[in-house]
Amino acid sequence: MTAIRVIALFTLRESLRRRVFTVVAILTVVFLALYGLGIWRLYAELDRNQLDGTGVKIEIVAGATVLGLAMFATLFLGTVLAVFLTLGAVRGDAERGLLQPLLVRPVSRRDLLLGRYVAAAGVCALYVAGVFLAAAILTWALGGWWPDHMLGPTLGLMLGVAILAALSLAGSVFLSATANGIAVFMVFGAGLVAGLLGQIGEALAAGTLQDVSTGASWLLPFEGLYQAGLSGLTADTIGFTRFAIDLGPFGGAQSAGPGLWVWAIVYLGLVGAWALRGFARRDL
Amino acid sequence: MPAALSVTGLDKTYGSVRALVGVDLEVGEGELVGLLGPNGAGKSTLVKIACGLVTPTSGGAEVCGEKAGSQAAHRALGYLAELFRFPDWCTGHELLELHQRLAGSEGGAAERAELLELVALTDAGGRPIGTMSKGMQQRLGIAQALIGSPRLLLLDEPTSALDPSGRRTVRALLEELRGRGVAVLLNSHLLSEVELVCDRVAIIDHGAVVAAGTPAELSHAGGVEVETAAGTRVFEAARRDDAPRIVRELVEAGEEVYGVRVLTSSLEDAYLEAVGGR
Numbered sequence: 165m166t167a168i169r170v171i172a173l174f175t176l177r178e179s180l181r182r183r184v185f186t187v188v189a190i191l192t193v194v195f196l197a198l199y200g201l202g203i204w205r206l207y208a209e210l211d212r213n214q215l216d217g218t219g220v221k222i223e224i225v226a227g228a229t230v231l232g233l234a235m236f237a238t239l240f241l242g243t244v245l246a247v248f249l250t251l252g253a254v255r256g257d258a259e260r261g262l263l264q265p266l267l268v269r270p271v272s273r274r275d276l277l278l279g280r281y282v283a284a285a286g287v288c289a290l291y292v293a294g295v296f297l298a299a300a301i302l303t304w305a306l307g308g309w310w311p312d313h314m315l316g317p318t319l320g321l322m323l324g325v326a327i328l329a330a331l332s333l334a335g336s337v338f339l340s341a342t343a344n345g346i347a348v349f350m351v352f353g354a355g356l357v358a359g360l361l362g363q364i365g366e367a368l369a370a371g372t373l374q375d376v377s378t379g380a381s382w383l384l385p386f387e388g389l390y391q392a393g394l395s396g397l398t399a400d401t402i403g404f405t406r407f408a409i410d411l412g413p414f415g416g417a418q419s420a421g422p423g424l425w426v427w428a429i430v431y432l433g434l435v436g437a438w439a440l441r442g443f444a445r446r447d448l
Numbered sequence: 449m450p451a452a453l454s455v456t457g458l459d460k461t462y463g464s465v466r467a468l469v470g471v472d473l474e475v476g477e478g479e480l481v482g483l484l485g486p487n488g489a490g491k492s493t494l495v496k497i498a499c500g501l502v503t504p505t506s507g508g509a510e511v512c513g514e515k516a517g518s519q520a521a522h523r524a525l526g527y528l529a530e531l532f533r534f535p536d537w538c539t540g541h542e543l544l545e546l547h548q549r550l551a552g553s554e555g556g557a558a559e560r561a562e563l564l565e566l567v568a569l570t571d572a573g574g575r576p577i578g579t580m581s582k583g584m585q586q587r588l589g590i591a592q593a594l595i596g597s598p599r600l601l602l603l604d605e606p607t608s609a610l611d612p613s614g615r616r617t618v619r620a621l622l623e624e625l626r627g628r629g630v631a632v633l634l635n636s637h638l639l640s641e642v643e644l645v646c647d648r649v650a651i652i653d654h655g656a657v658v659a660a661g662t663p664a665e666l667s668h669a670g671g672v673e674v675e676t677a678a679g680t681r682v683f684e685a686a687r688r689d690d691a692p693r694i695v696r697e698l699v700e701a702g703e704e705v706y707g708v709r710v711l712t713s714s715l716e717d718a719y720l721e722a723v724g725g726r
Contacts, residue, residue: 170549181537261533265592268499268527269550270519447462448501 167271171279176287179249185287188245192295195241199234200302206230207307219404227309228398228409234299235317235397236356239390242292242325247348249284250332252341253277258448259340273443277333281436285329289322296321312400317393323428324386324393328352330432334439337446355380355387362391367410381420385428392419450513451476452524452600452631453498457507460493460655467493469655470507475600478629480622482642482663485652486723491635492530494652495602498633499527512599523551526593528586530604530635536578540569540588543577544595551596563591566624568617582609590618594625601625604635619645643667643715651722659722666718670711677704682711 179185206226254277257263266276296318304310311317331351335344362377364370381388396419398409453475460468468490475481485491496502498509500517509516512524534543544560553559564573567587577585586609593601607615615638622632622645636642642649643663651659651666659666672686672694683694688710695705 167550170546174546178535178537261529261531262535264499264501264529265527265532265534265547265589266550267501268522268525269547270522270552271550272519445503447503448496 167269167275168279168282171266171271171276172283172286175249175280175283179283179287184249188291192241192291195237196295196298196302199230199237199299200306203230203302203306220407221405223307223309224398224401224405225409227303227307228311228401230307231300231303231309231311231397232394234303235296235321235390235393238292238295238299239321239324239386240352241295242288242321243328243349243352245291246284246288246325246329247332247345249287250280250329250336251345251348253280253284253333253336254443254446255336255339255344256341258446264448267448274440277337277439277443281330281333284333285326288325288329292321292325293318311397313396316396320389320393320396323425323432324389327386327389327428327432327435330435330439334435334442337439337442351384352386355384356390358384359387359391378420381424382427385424385431388420388424389428392424395419449477450510452479452512453602453633454510455494455498455507456509458494458497458504458509459506460490460497460502461505467655468497468504471652471655471657473650473657473660475631475633477599478626478631480626480632480634480645480647482646482649483633483635483652484637484639484642484649484719489652489723490655491652492604493655495527495604495633495635498602499525523596524598525600525602526595526598527602528589528593528604528606530608532585532589534577534585534588534592537576539576540564540573540580540591543588544573544592547592547595553596555596559595563594564588566594566621567591568614583611583614586610587614587617590621597630599630601630601632602635603632605637606634607636607638607641615641639714639716639719649715651719653723659718663715667712667715670717673709673711674698674705675707675709677706 207223210222210226254263267273297314300311300314328348332344332348335347339347358377358380361373362381365373365377381391398406399419401409451474453473455471455473458468458471459466471490471494473481473494483491483494493502497504498511498516500521503517511521514520514524538546541560544563547553548555548559560573561570564570567590569584569587569591572580572584577588580588586606590603590606593603607618610618619641622634625632626647634642634646646663648662649660649666650657671682671684672688672691673680673682674694676698683690686694691708691710695708698705
């Protein structure tokens with residue numbers, strides 16, 4: 165446990181010293197400022213009377229849509245952070261000669277990998293939670309709308325980005341840093357495309373597209389958690405407003421149920437076991 | 449007491465390349481052993497197996513009686529890799545502190561100060577590693593390897609980036625370590641350095657130990673050369689003690705002797721002979 169803590173703290177100190185967090189913080193403030201500006205103008209220009217008589221509450225549709233967009237952006241930013249904190253953690257550092265001096269200490273390879281993971285996943289999970297909460301507060305402060313559920317989507321984002329950090333760390337055992345970064349972003353992109361296909365399938369009642377999306381959600385549970393989070397934002401909204409949201413770009417998301425959460429944690433364990441097994445066998 | 453390093457029947461294969469072929473080697477407590485061999489001979493692989501960084505195909509290695517790669521073996525050794533690199537953003541003090549924590553050393557600031565002084569980096573401990581010269585980083589690497597007072601030190605080309613003054617510092621350090629009972633396996637291309645400090649030498653070529661012994665044993669006599677009126681004659685099997693007899697016999701045979709030279713082969717000659725001139 166001591167070695168895991170030492171490695172995790174050293175990894176965090178490196179990120180601080182290299183000003184990774186400073187850059188991330190500045191860019192996040194810029195993102196939130198743009199988001200806030202967008203929300204402010206959106207609600208200022210919203211014609212609340214345009215759908216009079218239809219039963220659709222346009223301010224709810226607008227809030228759910230922009231916060232859904234913020235959720236996507238948050239997951240993307242969290243993925244970027246997770247990938248750049250881990251993409252060269254094993255093979256990259258071994259090729260540069262940084263890893264060997266650490267592993268000759270009484271530190272197991274498992275502890276080294278866990279230390280790196282705790283640091284990266286912890287930072288990314290807290291980051292996405294913070295950014296998403298800030299986006300929700302901006303939506304409420306400037307648009308007067310608060311999602312139906314906040315805790316579930318936030319935890320889904322946190323677990324999703326923790327899975328992406330684990331995939332990136334596991335990839336660093338087998339791939340060079342560049343190849344690993346490309347691979348993780350492609351996996352991330354494939355998950356999102358599958359999710360969008362599912363939403364299109366839901367809107368058009370295309371069963372095959374929905375099946376593909378469901379399969380992808382289980383194969384890449386970060387995508388399933390994101391879809392469940394999107395769904396949770398307006399889970400209690402009903403009537404014509406619900407119908408209008410479903411027709412929007414983030415409206416077709418479905419929750420896969422509590423089984424997805426159990427599977428996501430099992431999946432995390434399987435990725436961890438795969439990474440540890442590969443690392444244990446690797447000559448350095 | 450078990451040997452500081454004991455390697456038995458060690459084989460390592462990378463794909464179709466046999467990096468080590470049945471290597472046996474022992475480094476006793478407090479012994480300083482030099483490991484010589486051409487590039488690609490298997491020296492670094494041997495050292496990495498001893499460190500637990502590389503898994504042998506067959507055979508085994510033990511550090512102070514513990515299986516190489518085990519936590520107990522890691523507690524007993526210090527290591528400086530040939531192609532090492534330390535985080536350039538942290539200072540020498542921070543690097544040593546990290547290794548103290550990982551090694552479970554309770555030496556604290558006093559140990560760090562002592563080690564920096566040993567490698568002549570007392571004034572540079574607070575500098576970021578990225579601003580240090582390669583030679584300074586190499587000396588810092590030796591200090592890092594000494595964290596936790598290891599019983600065995602594995603040094604892979606520890607002086608490759610050092611100037612003559614730095615090499616002398618490291619030589620003095622190695623001799624001091626021997627005095628403290630620390631065993632050292634020194635992997636180096638600098639034959640003169642190995643000859644100066646090592647108790648024993650093992651020469652590796654194509655993954656196998658092709659010669660081993662003390663530097664004196666390996667640097668055997670190479671004959672006696674006599675310059676006579678009839679030309680230069682070499683008595684290849686002769687040693688220094690044979691020179692007066694050879695001269696006497698030549699004079700008695702009517703030869704005119706102008707000069708005599710005892711030929712000795714250096715460690716370099718022995719090395720080149722062992723590795724086939726490579």
